[in-house]
Amino acid sequence: MFKQILASVGIGKAKVDTLLLSDSLQAGKPFDIEVVIQGGDVEQQLQGLEFAVMASAKTEADLGDNEVKYNKSVILQSWSQSFNLTIQPGETVTKQLTLDLHPEVPATYLFGHQIGKVWLQTGLDIKSGLDASDKDSLTIVPSKTQLAVLKFISDSGYRLFKSDIEFGRVRAHDFVSHLPCYQEYEFKPESRSLFGARELEVTFVDNGTETGVLIEIDRAFLGDGYKSISIPNNCSTSESVRHYIEPLLG
Numbered sequence: 001m002f003k004q005i006l007a008s009v010g011i012g013k014a015k016v017d018t019l020l021l022s023d024s025l026q027a028g029k030p031f032d033i034e035v036v037i038q039g040g041d042v043e044q045q046l047q048g049l050e051f052a053v054m055a056s057a058k059t060e061a062d063l064g065d066n067e068v069k070y071n072k073s074v075i076l077q078s079w080s081q082s083f084n085l086t087i088q089p090g091e092t093v094t095k096q097l098t099l100d101l102h103p104e105v106p107a108t109y110l111f112g113h114q115i116g117k118v119w120l121q122t123g124l125d126i127k128s129g130l131d132a133s134d135k136d137s138l139t140i141v142p143s144k145t146q147l148a149v150l151k152f153i154s155d156s157g158y159r160l161f162k163s164d165i166e167f168g169r170v171r172a173h174d175f176v177s178h179l180p181c182y183q184e185y186e187f188k189p190e191s192r193s194l195f196g197a198r199e200l201e202v203t204f205v206d207n208g209t210e211t212g213v214l215i216e217i218d219r220a221f222l223g224d225g226y227k228s229i230s231i232p233n234n235c236s237t238s239e240s241v242r243h244y245i246e247p248l249l250g
Contacts, residue, residue, distance in 0.1 A: 013040040014087055016049075016124040016134050021096075024139045028103030028208055032096065037124060039091040045127040048082040051099060053138070055106055056117040057181035059167035072167060074180045076118075077102050103206040106165045106183035107142040110150070115163040116140075116183065144236035145211045146204050150185065152238040152245050158187035158200060170203050172228035175212030177205045200249075209233055215248050 014037055021032040035049060053076045060069045079099060087093055108116040122134040142150065154160060163185045170177040187200040198218045205212035210230045217225045227248040235241050 014038060014044050014046065014124060014126060015040070016122055018051075018120060018122040018134045018136050020120070020136055020138070024109065024141050025101060026141055026143060027101050027105040027107070028143065028206060030098050030100045032098050033120070035095045035097065035122065037087060037093040037095070039087040039089050039093075041089055043086060043088055046083065046085040046087055046093075047125040047127055048080060049095070050078065050080045050123040050125065052076075052078040052121045052123075053101065053105060054119055054121055055165050055181055057165045057167040074167065076105055076179050076181070101140070102179060103143075103208045104177055104179045104182070105140060106181070107146070107163075108138060108140045110142060110163065111160070116165045118165075142204075143206060143211065143233065145231055145233050145241070146206070148235060148237050148241045149202070149204075149211075149213055149231070149245055152241050153187055153200065153202065153249070155238060156246075156249055157190050159190055161186045161188045161199070170205055170212075170214055172205075172212060172214050172226075174228065174230055175205045175207070175210075197249075206233070213245065213248070217249075 017036045017038070019034040019036065021034060025031045037046065054073050055076055056071045057074050058069065059072050060067055081097070085093065106116045106118060108114060108118050118138045118140055120136045120138055124133070150160070163183060165181050165183050167181050170182045182203055185202040187202065189197055201216040203214045205214070210232055212228060212230045214226065214228045217227070219225065229244050229248060231241055231244045
C-alpha cells in the first residue's frame with residue numbers, strides 16, 4: 001500500500017522514454033519514434049500517450065515603463081493516443097508511431113549550426129498518478145525550397161547574421177502563417193552602398209505545395225519595405241528560385 005501511495009504522487013511510478021528513429025527531420029514530413037514505457041514499483045493502469053512539438057520563441061511584454069524581451073515555450077502541434085494497458089512492476093512496453101511535422105515548424109539546423117530550439121514532449125497518462133514525461137530535442141533542417149532561397153541570397157552578396165524564432169504570426173498579401181510563432185533569417189550585406197540595404201529579414205510560410213517568402217528590407221534613409229512572393233515547392237536549386245527572388249532584392 002505504501003508503494004502505491006508513493007506511485008500516485010510520482011515516486012516509483014512508470015517512466016517513459018521516446019527515441020527518435022531519424023537523425024534529422026524536415027518540416028511537413030513524417031517521422032518515426034519508438035516509445036519505451038518502463039514499469040515502476042507497483043502495477044499501474046496506463047490510459048494513453050500525449051505528444052507535443054514545442055519551440056522556444058522570442059517575445060516581449062510591457063513591465064511598467066519598460067519593455068522586456070524573453071523566451072517562452074509554445075506548442076506548435078500535438079497528438080494523443082488513448083489505450084487501456086496494465087503495466088506490471090519492471091515490465092517494458094514498446095510502441096512505434098509515425099507523426100507528421102507541420103510544414104511551418106521552424107528549422108533548428110542550418111549550414112552546420114544550431115539556429116533554433118524545438119523539441120518533442122511526450123506525456124504518459126497514468127490513472128490516479130502524475131504524468132511521466134520525456135523531452136527530446138529535434139534536429140530539423142529547412143526544406144529544399146527554403147535552402148535554395150537562402151543559398152541564392154547568400155550568393156547575392158548577403159551574409160546570414162542570425163536566425164530567431166519569433167512569437168506571433170506572419171501575414172502577406174497572398175499567404176498567412178498558422179502556427180503561434182515563425183522563423184526569421186537576418187542577412188547583412190557583405191558591402192554597403194549609401195542607399196543600399198542595411199539588412200534583410202526573410203521569413204517562410206510553407207503550405208505543403210508552395211512556400212511563401214516574405215522579405216523585409218531595411219534601407220538607409222528609406223526605412224523598411226516589404227516584398228513577398230510564393231514559390232512552388234518543386235523549386236529546389238538556386239537557379240530555379242532566381243526569377244522569383246532576384247526582383248525582391250532589387
